Every structure is written in C-alpha cells, then in structure tokens.
Amino acid sequence: MLELTTEQVAALAEIDAKRFVEGVRADACKDDPKLADDATLSSRLWRAFKAAREFGIERDENLVAFLRIEAYAPGFYEQPAIHAWVTRPGRSADERFHDYLRVMRWKIEHPEFRGGLNNGGSGDSVAGGSSGSPWSSIGARWRSFTGRGSSGGNG
Template sequence: MIELTSEQVAALADVDAKGFVERVRQALMSEEPELVNTAFLWARLWRAFNVARGIGIREDAHLIEFLRLEAYSPSFYEKPAMRAWIKRSGHSADERFHDFLCVLRWRIEHPEFVGGLTYGDDTGAAAGERRRGVWAGFVERWKGFAGWCGYGGGGKRGG
C-alpha cells in the first residue's frame, strides 16, 4: 500500500478541488454561453469555492449553488447581510446556506413582497415581462434550479 505524506494528500485534495471548480465552470458556460466572455471567471469561482469551504459549506450541491451565485453576482458573499446570515450560530453552514437559497428563491418567485412595489409597478407576472429590482438578474437562472425547499426535482435538504 502506498503511504502519502500530508503534503501529498493536501496536493491531491487541491487538484480534486480545482477539478470540481472547473467542472462547475464548464457546466455554467454550457448553460449560459455569455459567461464564456466573463473576465476572470475561473479565478472568481476558485476564490468563492475557498470562501465557501472556509465558512463550513461541505455539501457538493451547496458548493455548486454557491459557485453559481458567484458567477451571476460577483462577491455576493461579501455583502453584509449574507455575511451575517451565514455566520449565525445554531446550525451548520450548509443548513444556513440552504435556508438562504430558500429565501432567495421565494423572493424571486414573489417579487410583489420584496418591497418597493406599488400599484402600477411591474411585478413580472406575464411571459416576456420586464423585470426590475435587485433580484431581476437571478430570476431566469434560478427557475431551473428545481429541488430546493421541497419544490421537487433532484435536490434535497441536509444530507
């Protein structure tokens, strides 16, 4: 049996992590061709991966969603509200991030409750609609992420 030093094990883990990030990047670019021209996408995803692991996110599904968010909203994890949410005590980082995704999805699906909408404002209820607000850029991308919060699909909570 081959015995590896701790440095060799760390190097293998690094290669595996970089392969994971590259697979996510390739999937993102095949789903959203405009990301091909995004400057420094791999470097941003690698940094986000390390941030996610550093705060305790371990589940592959959550790591993938963390990287997806980074692709569409650079450095989202540095926003004060996100930092406060993810560092709350009482649950694992995976559980807190899962809850964050549920809240994000709900806000996307219910723009009338996000705030600021009044009678006559566009809520994006019809096909081909015009969307406004902070969540507008996420709507179409998140529609395909079935499985969160009991909406069906292959995703599941916990693990």
C-alpha cells in the same frame, strides 16, 4: 501500500477541488454562454469556493449554488450580512446557506412582496432580461436585490 504525506493529500484534495470548480464553470457557461466571455470567472469561482469552504459549506449542491451565485453576482459572499448569517452559531453553514437560498428564491418568485410589481406588471419578467437559464434569471434578480447593475461591477 502507498503512503502519502499530509502535503500530498492536500495537493490531491486541491486538484479535486479545482476540477469541481471547473466543472461548475463549464456547466454555467453551457447554460449561459455569456458567462464564457468573463475572463475573471475561473479565478472568481475559485476564490468563492475557498470562501464557501471557510464558511463551512460542504455539501456539493450548496457549493454549486454558491458558485452559481458568484458567477452572476461577483463577491456576493463578502457582504457582512451574508457572512454573519452563514457563520451564525446554532446550525451548520450548509443548513444556513440552504435557508438563504430558499429565501432568495422565494423573493425572486414573489416580487410583489418587496414592491416589485409596478404599473400593473405581472411579475413574470426578470430584471436585466434572461438567456433562458434559470440561473441567469436568479442572477439578474440577485443583482437587483444587491443594488448591482447587469454590468457585473459593484455599481
């Protein structure tokens, strides 16, 4: 029987995690080809993955969503309010992050409740345009909620 040391098991887990992150990156770039032009995307997604794990997020669907948000809103998880919400005692980080996603999606789908409809607009258009990907729409709206422009910087 093959016996692995703790270090070997950790190294295998890291390889698996990096494959997972690379798969999310590849899918995101396929859905929105503009992401492929971001030379920092792989390293940002890896840092975001490690942060999500440190928060206690374990479910694959939540990890994918966490990384997808990072693709469009670099460093979103570094905001103190997000960190405080996801790590707040009483519920798991997965449950809290899922709740966070539901609230953000609701806000994106209902801009009229945050003063998003101006000049009689229908609310159907998304700030910053859209490449057709639902994640790019969420990313554009997310940047507008966090005060970041479509340039991807912290401006």
